Amino acid sequence: MATDPLIEFRNVNFSYGTRPILKGVDMSMSRGQVIAIMGGSGSGKTTLLRLIGGEVRPSAGSVTVAGQVVHELGRNELFKLRRKMGMLFQFGALFTDLSVFDNVAFQMREHTNLPESMIRDLVLMKLHAVGLRGAHQLMPAQLSGGMARRVALARSIALDPMLMMFDEPFTGLDPISLSVIGGLIRRLTDTLGMTSILVTHDIQESLRIVDYIYFLADGVIVAHGTPDEVRESKVPFVHQFVHGETDGPVPFHYQAQAYSQDLGIRVESSIQPEIISMNTGNN
Amino acid sequence: MVDSIWRLGCAAHFILLVLLKSVPGFLRFRLITREIYYAGVLSLIIILVSGLFVGMVLGLQGYETLQKFGSESAVGTLVALSLVRELGPVIAALLFASRAGSAITAEIGLMKATEQLAAMGMMAVDPIARIVAPRFWGGVFSMPLLAAMFSVMGVFGGYLVTVVFIGVDEGSFWSQMQSSVDFRYDIVNGVIKSCFFGVVVTAIAVFEGFDAPPTAAGVSGATTRTVVTSSLAILGLDFVLTAFMFRGVS
Numbered sequence: 001m002a003t004d005p006l007i008e009f010r011n012v013n014f015s016y017g018t019r020p021i022l023k024g025v026d027m028s029m030s031r032g033q034v035i036a037i038m039g040g041s042g043s044g045k046t047t048l049l050r051l052i053g054g055e056v057r058p059s060a061g062s063v064t065v066a067g068q069v070v071h072e073l074g075r076n077e078l079f080k081l082r083r084k085m086g087m088l089f090q091f092g093a094l095f096t097d098l099s100v101f102d103n104v105a106f107q108m109r110e111h112t113n114l115p116e117s118m119i120r121d122l123v124l125m126k127l128h129a130v131g132l133r134g135a136h137q138l139m140p141a142q143l144s145g146g147m148a149r150r151v152a153l154a155r156s157i158a159l160d161p162m163l164m165m166f167d168e169p170f171t172g173l174d175p176i177s178l179s180v181i182g183g184l185i186r187r188l189t190d191t192l193g194m195t196s197i198l199v200t201h202d203i204q205e206s207l208r209i210v211d212y213i214y215f216l217a218d219g220v221i222v223a224h225g226t227p228d229e230v231r232e233s234k235v236p237f238v239h240q241f242v243h244g245e246t247d248g249p250v251p252f253h254y255q256a257q258a259y260s261q262d263l264g265i266r267v268e269s270s271i272q273p274e275i276i277s278m279n280t281g282n283n
Numbered sequence: 284m285v286d287s288i289w290r291l292g293c294a295a296h297f298i299l300l301v302l303l304k305s306v307p308g309f310l311r312f313r314l315i316t317r318e319i320y321y322a323g324v325l326s327l328i329i330i331l332v333s334g335l336f337v338g339m340v341l342g343l344q345g346y347e348t349l350q351k352f353g354s355e356s357a358v359g360t361l362v363a364l365s366l367v368r369e370l371g372p373v374i375a376a377l378l379f380a381s382r383a384g385s386a387i388t389a390e391i392g393l394m395k396a397t398e399q400l401a402a403m404g405m406m407a408v409d410p411i412a413r414i415v416a417p418r419f420w421g422g423v424f425s426m427p428l429l430a431a432m433f434s435v436m437g438v439f440g441g442y443l444v445t446v447v448f449i450g451v452d453e454g455s456f457w458s459q460m461q462s463s464v465d466f467r468y469d470i471v472n473g474v475i476k477s478c479f480f481g482v483v484v485t486a487i488a489v490f491e492g493f494d495a496p497p498t499a500a501g502v503s504g505a506t507t508r509t510v511v512t513s514s515l516a517i518l519g520l521d522f523v524l525t526a527f528m529f530r531g532v533s
Contacts, residue, residue: 053405079407086405093402096394110408 006031006163006195007052012061014047021047023219024061029212031162034189034196036206038241039216040250045199048216049165052197053087054078066162083111086156090168092148094140100127100151101136107158126154130184146177150184157188163195164188170202178202182209203242207231215241217250294490301419301489304412308420314413318421322383322485326429329382330375334366334433337374338440341365346445355445356455360463362441367464367473368529371434373521376480378433379426380513384488387418388509391492392502400493415489422488426481427474434473472528479520484513 009027013020021044029035037045050056051063057071064070068081094103104123108114114122127133130150140148149169156164166185170178186209189196200206206213207227215223215238223230223238230238240248256262308314345361391414394400400410438460445451464470488509495505 055401055404079409082405082407087402089398089402091397093398095399095403096397107406107408110406110413 004031005029006066007197008062008064009048009051010062010064012051012058012063014044014051014056014058021219022051022058025216025219025221027214027221027224029195029197031195032189032193033211034186034198034209036198036200036210036213037216038200038203038206038213041201043216044219045216046167049087049167049197049199052163052165053082053085083107083159084162085165086159086161086163087165088149088152088156088167088169090171091145092140092152094143094148094152094155096140098140099136100132100138100140100143103140103151104136104155104158106155111159122158126158127151129157129188130154131180146173146181149173149177149181153181153184153188157192157194160192161194164197166196166198166200168200169198170200170205178205185209203244207242290494293494294486297490297493298486300411301416301486304409305416305420307412308416314417315420315424318417319425320421322379322387322418322422323425323429326379326382326425327432329378330429330433331436333374333378334371334436335440335443337370337433338362338366338437338442339444340440341370341437342441342444342449345441346449346451355451357459358445358451359441359456359460362445363438363460363464364469366434366437366441367469369473369521369525371437372430372473372477372480373517375430375433376426376477376484376517377514379422379429379481380484380488380517381510383422383425384484384509384513385506387422387485387488388492388495388506389502391415391418391489392495392497392505395493395495396497396499396502411493415493419485419489422485423478423481426484427477430477430480431474468529472524475528476521476524479524480517483516483520487513487516 005028007027007029009025012022012025014022025044025048027048037048039045047056051058052065052070054070054073062069062071065081066084068077070078070081073081094100095106098106101123104126105119108119108122124133124136127136130153132147132150132154135143135147135151140151143151153169164185169181169185173181182205185196185198188194198206198210207230210227212226213224213230214221217237223233223235225233230242233239233242236249239245240250246252260266341362342358345358346355349355349358349361391400394410394414400414403410403413442456446453446456491505491509491512495501
């Protein structure tokens with residue numbers, strides 16, 4: 001990939017208790033790009049973001065952000081690094097007791113000594129960037145899902161971060177909101193000169209706005225490439241994911257014993273359980 | 284059993300962290316003032332109304348018993364001592380646990396469930412310093428004030444029933460109360476009790492909220508635990524404090 005990496009994963013392993021989540025992940029993410037991390041549910045995508053933010057520590061390997069190994073940082077250094085990061089949570093995570101204006105102003109008031117008049121101008125500029133300047137007096141409970149996501153986006157770019165992380169930014173959005181959010185991510189990344197990492201399932205929107213895509217399955221990077229390379233890919237996992245096919249290396253069903261066995265149906269050895277189940281369902 | 288001890292250790296460690304991270308809250312005292320409003324001012328109605336009725340019942344029951352011995356003029360003493368030493372701090376704390384303690388737990392638990400605490404952490408703002416510590420101190424400061432108001436309202440309720448409605452001599456009511464209630468021995472000890480209760484209730488409330496599993500059932504369970512654990516802690520601690528404070532010396 002391109003030079004000057006902002007984030008590097010080197011042989012990162014991570015597990016929750018005895019359950020391994022990431023197994024020897026190697027990744028490199030360049031500055032100024034929009035990078036998508038894709039994969040099925042429970043494949044460890046969000047864990048990658050949590051490792052970058054220093055919320056969890058790898059059990060082996062290292063995550064380096066802007067030349068600093070995240071898990072080796074003390075609390076103060078980690079908080080200093082986090083001031084240069086922004087994170088958009090899946091459902092916005094707006095502070096429900098604060099208005100839209102105060103949500104966006106939160107970091108400015110916590111981390112800077114800017115006068116209130118300047119904070120007001122900056123907040124309105126951030127809200128204008130996401131098209132919600134007129135909503136600055138509303139409370140989070142008065143916002144739709146898409147609006148809440150946009151306010152959260154304005155809040156996360158309040159201090160002009162060098163790195164933005166988006167956790168499932170497109171989930172549950174109508175096509176218009178989805179397109180608006182996708183466009184905003186691309187535009188803000190280019191305008192502010194930051195690096196954006198998206199964890200998402202939405203392949204079509206991702207192919208439209210990102211520069212590079214990593215595919216994660218069972219805790220390992222199974223494929224990666226530019227959107228054009230991904231579209232042309234013959235890798236079975238990528239092909240199945242991009243085209244939303246039912247058959248392929250990614251199983252739809254969670255591992256279980258035979259369906260017929262669960263339903264208590266006796267199966268002739270020469271007949272497939274799937275056929276039996278279909279017949280049963282049609283009766 | 285091992286789990287309970289482990290949890291107790293976690294709670295102690297958590298409260299230690301809250302104390303250590305309280306400095307920013309005191310430097311921005313409006314954060315604590317806001318919590319005093321939510322925990323204290325908004326609990327006033329329930330405290331004042333309950334205090335009034337408890338005082339009225341004490342007056343009635345006290346008069347009923349004392350008049351048998353011709354000592355109905357001592358009803359003021361009975362009402363005041365019962366309230367200032369025991370009922371004021373204890374009932375106010377039980378009401379505080381139900382009204383404010385449960386609200387603190389639910390609020391922090393929901394903030395955790397909706398990732399607001401995680402978002403705050405990712406913004407390099409420590410949720411313990413910004414969210415938990417002001418709520419802890421807001422509760423600690425509110426509790427003695429609420430207990431005092433409960434007692435004042437209770438004395439007024441007792442006065443209303445015995446003097447205004449029944450007709451006990453007003454002079455005897457107040458003078459006997461004045462001569463029997465000692466500032467240091469009765470009132471200060473009552474205030475000390477309510478301070479202890481304030482620390483215990485809010486410590487339980489903030490810990491349960493912060494430790495709640497981030498689900499609807501988790502937050503609901505944590506809220507219930509706050510009320511139950513706080514109530515038991517208040518009653519148990521009241522016995523211990525009473526044993527140390529009041530030993531028949533007057």
